Amino acid sequence: xxxxxxAAILVTxxxxxxxxxxxxxxxxxxxxxxxxxxxxAAGKPVAIIPSIGRASMAETWIxxxxxxxxxxxxxxxxxxxxxxxxxxxxxxxxxMPMGPETHVRMPLRDLDRMRAEVGGFTDVTDIVSGLRMVxxxxxxxxxxxxxxxxxxxxxxxxxxxxxGMTERQAFAAFRxxxxxxxxxxxxxxxxxxxxxxxxxxxxQPTDREIVDGDMLIFDTGSTYDGYFSDFDRNFAFTSxxxxxxxxxxxxxxxxxxxxxAARPGATTTDVFTAMNEVLKAAGSLGHDVGRMGHGLGMxxxxxxxxxxxDDTPLVEQMVLTVEPGLLWEPGKAMVHEENIVVRAGGxxxxxxxxxxxxxxx
Amino acid sequence: xxxxxxAAILVTxxxxxxxxxxxxxxxxxxxxxxxxxxxxAAGKPVAIIPSIGRASMAETWIxxxxxxxxxxxxxxxxxxxxxxxxxxxxxxxxxMPMGPETHVRMPLRDLDRMRAEVGGFTDVTDIVSGLRMVxxxxxxxxxxxxxxxxxxxxxxxxxxxxxGMTERQAFAAFRxxxxxxxxxxxxxxxxxxxxxxxxxxxxQPTDREIVDGDMLIFDTGSTYDGYFSDFDRNFAFTSxxxxxxxxxxxxxxxxxxxxxAARPGATTTDVFTAMNEVLKAAGSLGHDVGRMGHGLGMxxxxxxxxxxxDDTPLVEQMVLTVEPGLLWEPGKAMVHEENIVVRAGGxxxxxxxxxxxxxxx
Numbered sequence: 001x002x003x004x005x006x007a008a009i010l011v012t013x014x015x016x017x018x019x020x021x022x023x024x025x026x027x028x029x030x031x032x033x034x035x036x037x038x039x040x041a042a043g044k045p046v047a048i049i050p051s052i053g054r055a056s057m058a059e060t061w062i063x064x065x066x067x068x069x070x071x072x073x074x075x076x077x078x079x080x081x082x083x084x085x086x087x088x089x090x091x092x093x094x095x096m097p098m099g100p101e102t103h104v105r106m107p108l109r110d111l112d113r114m115r116a117e118v119g120g121f122t123d124v125t126d127i128v129s130g131l132r133m134v135x136x137x138x139x140x141x142x143x144x145x146x147x148x149x150x151x152x153x154x155x156x157x158x159x160x161x162x163x164g165m166t167e168r169q170a171f172a173a174f175r176x177x178x179x180x181x182x183x184x185x186x187x188x189x190x191x192x193x194x195x196x197x198x199x200x201x202x203x204q205p206t207d208r209e210i211v212d213g214d215m216l217i218f219d220t221g222s223t224y225d226g227y228f229s230d231f232d233r234n235f236a237f238t239s240x241x242x243x244x245x246x247x248x249x250x251x252x253x254x255x256x257x258x259x260x261a262a263r264p265g266a267t268t269t270d271v272f273t274a275m276n277e278v279l280k281a282a283g284s285l286g287h288d289v290g291r292m293g294h295g296l297g298m299x300x301x302x303x304x305x306x307x308x309x310d311d312t313p314l315v316e317q318m319v320l321t322v323e324p325g326l327l328w329e330p331g332k333a334m335v336h337e338e339n340i341v342v343r344a345g346g347x348x349x350x351x352x353x354x355x356x357x358x359x360x361x
Numbered sequence: 362x363x364x365x366x367x368a369a370i371l372v373t374x375x376x377x378x379x380x381x382x383x384x385x386x387x388x389x390x391x392x393x394x395x396x397x398x399x400x401x402a403a404g405k406p407v408a409i410i411p412s413i414g415r416a417s418m419a420e421t422w423i424x425x426x427x428x429x430x431x432x433x434x435x436x437x438x439x440x441x442x443x444x445x446x447x448x449x450x451x452x453x454x455x456x457m458p459m460g461p462e463t464h465v466r467m468p469l470r471d472l473d474r475m476r477a478e479v480g481g482f483t484d485v486t487d488i489v490s491g492l493r494m495v496x497x498x499x500x501x502x503x504x505x506x507x508x509x510x511x512x513x514x515x516x517x518x519x520x521x522x523x524x525g526m527t528e529r530q531a532f533a534a535f536r537x538x539x540x541x542x543x544x545x546x547x548x549x550x551x552x553x554x555x556x557x558x559x560x561x562x563x564x565q566p567t568d569r570e571i572v573d574g575d576m577l578i579f580d581t582g583s584t585y586d587g588y589f590s591d592f593d594r595n596f597a598f599t600s601x602x603x604x605x606x607x608x609x610x611x612x613x614x615x616x617x618x619x620x621x622a623a624r625p626g627a628t629t630t631d632v633f634t635a636m637n638e639v640l641k642a643a644g645s646l647g648h649d650v651g652r653m654g655h656g657l658g659m660x661x662x663x664x665x666x667x668x669x670x671d672d673t674p675l676v677e678q679m680v681l682t683v684e685p686g687l688l689w690e691p692g693k694a695m696v697h698e699e700n701i702v703v704r705a706g707g708x709x710x711x712x713x714x715x716x717x718x719x720x721x722x
Contacts, residue, residue, distance in 0.1 A: 013392075025564070029661050029662075032655065033651075051651070052651065053563070069649050070651045071461065073461040098469035100432065102468050103464065106464055168545070172543075179540070184532070184565070294393065300390050301392065
């Protein structure tokens with residue numbers, strides 16, 4: 001902030017407020033109340049929050065907690081926030097994340113009013129993402145724990161699922177197993193089943209019954225103490241075509257290449273390219289999701305992206321997903337995913353590596 | 362829209378996009394990609410979304426799906442969106458929810474660029490909230506189902522929990538039970554334990570062990586097919602002081618008053634006042650959370666609020682929570698909550714009514 005001449009930074013979203021304060025609650029799912037934190041260039045952050053959050057915020061390291069009785073639609077914290085920004089910035093420049101992967105969580109009407117009162121804001125997405133992309137060892141420990149829990153739960157899949165179950169029952173069984181193994185929550189669980197392969201892998205369960213010859217993908221972001229895992233696994237029921245087995249193996253090999261490429265000094269684009277070469281050699285028909293993995297942390301996806309143009313330099317203690325995907329037949333996609341932390345000597349796996357051959361249940 | 366002379370409405374958040382399109386995925390937890398829907402005054406909505414969502418969106422009633430390969434930070438859908446707004450609005454006024462309980466989910470940098478290109482927007486929070494506040498019978502059926510599931514899970518609490526468990530174990534046991542009973546997910550679970558009472562009821566679990574004399578509150582928003590329940594229950598372990606039992610009974614009576622007041626023709630403020638009178642008579646020390654219940658739907662909280670100033674007229678088929686709370690001793694809060702749907706003859710309960718006396722485990 002000193003280098004950029006930023007006097008104070010305003011953050012409004014759950015992960016940023018949690019990152020700077022330690023305030024952790026699922027209460028953010030309610031859209032009713034805005035929550036603000038102002039980070040001055042020197043001294044502790046100041047929390048400007050609805051009074052319902054005072055008791056929880058008081059247990060964090062924050063001393064200066066300013067509250068109002070929210071909801072109060074005609075002034076839902078705006079006056080308090082404007083006063084705080086004027087006080088802490090003292091005429092200096094005020095930053096706010098305004099770039100990729102950010103948004104401002106307050107009514108646009110109130111945002112416009114605030115901007116009219118305190119003047120322009122400077123984009124500080126780079127400052128916030130630069131901090132959050134590199135994890136502490138305490139953060140990495142939480143990632144390692146939840147990745148271990150989900151690895152254990154995936155190992156139970158052959159005992160949990162069978163033909164005749166519906167997708168909805170399969171999702172419920174897997175979700176309960178992840179909780180049983182020690183996750184705090186399973187905020188993200190997508191997947192699908194399909195005869196011989198799957199087109200759309202980000203689906204919610206239906207009442208479709210699993211039958212012989214189906215393929216199944218589960219992709220879950222589970223959490224422990226507010227930190228995510230994010231990886232998937234693929235299975236077939238009873239049998240699978242050779243083309244499906246080949247596609248599985250190709251994406252497994254692409255994952256190997258991505259993991260090997262993830263070293264300090266390389267970039268996210270190097271990791272992308274390493275995976276992409278393997279997929280091209282395997283005859284991919286393309287799989288247009290814009291990237292092949294991303295940062296992982298307090299959100300299921302964070303900066304940076306393994307893409308053709310992202311080119312973020314990798315440094316030690318970045319926690320990343322490696323996530324190649326290919327379209328191996330029209331309408332049939334195969335995506336693998338592992339979680340790693342970048343270390344001096346190369347990637348440390350956080351998830352337990354998927355089997356090299358397609359598991360048949 | 363015709364009455365207000367609005368040519369098109371832009372929505373950017375998960376519940377609004379889902380409401381107008383049917384597109385339902387937890388993928389929105391990833392902050393990386395923006396998703397847009399434009400609702401014209403005549404004709405079907407148009408989806409402007411990342412290509413990763415095309416297959417899922419193609420299964421909804423939407424015909425016009427415009428995609429780009431996201432993430433693409435230098436133009437993450439903005440050009441596509443601007444072109445679509447110009448085409449569908451054809452010089453007419455463009456609406457966007459800009460008021461209470463809304464925000465715009467796209468980078469502020471991109472929002473500013475879009476506004477510079479297409480001109481001013483009109484706030485249409487009232488149009489969107491007016492639609493969403495009144496549920497169809499199909500929506501109400503989903504609410505009734507998930508409220509029944511959670512009622513059944515709460516009934517199992519005496520069999521699931523005991524002294525000696527940690528909060529974390531208790532949360533896990535209850536979460537797994539809700540899934541077992543048929544919920545798709547438990548996105549929201551807060552609660553706490555405390556000797557003789559609880560101050561902060563929106564906490565996440567700790568490794569604190571439950572002991573004789575503790576009180577426990579669980580408050581959960583669970584979902585079925587994307588629709589929420591939101592109600593809580595209170596318990597004591599082994600024994601409870603008379604003051605705690607009295608506080609429980611007072612809030613139970615306040616809930617009765619709130620349910621009785623929730624009739625077509627009354628307002629949210631009437632419901633608030635009915636509950637507040639009971640709490641005042643019980644000697645409440647206050648409980649400053651700004652309201653005593655709210656709308657319920659695709660989000661755990663939606664418009665309107667039972668507050669002293671909200672004054673929204675109640676109409677049939679509104680799904681609401683009734684949620685009085687009191688501070689019965691300094692640092693000890695008691696909150697009850699039920700879910701109802703407003704009917705011509707009065708409220709229909711969706712949750713199974715809490716016991717009138719504090720349950721002792």
